[in-house]
Amino acid sequence: MCKSIPGNQKHMTMDQRIIIEKRLDQGNSLHSIALQLGKDPTTISKEIKKHRTIQEHSHFNESKNKCALIKDCKKKNICEIYAPICKRMCKLCNHCNSHCDDFIPRSYHCSKLDKAPFVCNACSKKSGCRLDKAYYRATIAHREYRTVLIESRTGINISPEDLIRLDELVSPLIMQGQSPYMILQNHPEDPLLRKNALQLH
Known part of the structure; x- marks a missing residue:
């Protein structure tokens, strides 16, 4: 337990959870939230990670190519079906993922969710973000x-x-x-x- 904050190990109340949500929306640190509630920062961290809600990324206008390497890929004719007729880069083809030996599934996990505050409540980029999100x-x-x-x-x-x-x-x-x-x-x-x-x- 953090020695600088007197811990309160009673069960979390609805009022306290409302405070946590509001402070997360405001971008406050877990330390400041813990200080306001009189609880250890670890308790706040566990509460958020245990009860956060995962929101799957939007599939609207999503590319059918699910490869993590699509941005820098320059490959052509990997399927050899239409070679040498096809002049397009393979990453523009709907069948690219099933033919390419170097295919790596794209991850929609945001690394920011692995560290405090573990949610997207106050993230300034959440409106246009195409990754999975988490909210408290x-x-x-x-x-x-x-x-x-x-x-x-x-x-x-x-x-x-x-x-x-x-x-x-x-x-x-x-x-x-x-x-x-x-x-x-x-x-x-x-x-x-x-x-x-x-x-x-």
Whole structure:
């Protein structure tokens, strides 16, 4: 644990996850986020990597040539089917990858995701980026956490359907700044909320 920051090892709350998302959107460092939440930077790092959402790269207007070497490739007539008639470079052919012995599949992984902050939330190039992306979203992270928690605990009797409905009701209200106590007070008639009141905190 980082000695400069007093660690708080309690479970991460929805409010704390919202702070993490907002600070990541602003480009803050994990150290500064940890300092604000009173947690170790390693805890924040693990939270982000565990609950980040992967968004596959866009396939719109994507080249059918999937070779990583396409940019510098000058090869011609590798298939020998149309030689010497074909004068085009092979990288412009849809069948190039299946004939070339030097074919290397193109990777859509961004190396920046291997180091802090491990997500694209504040990346200035994300709008035009053709690589796979990763984002930290508080509502998704908390939903995943609650699902794992409920499945791992005994004595908490709630179905997956009820869990989803509870999350859909509670998460937006917490995002608006309402505390669990306020939510319970404003929805006294909801049996699902009353039944799981202790688990909201």
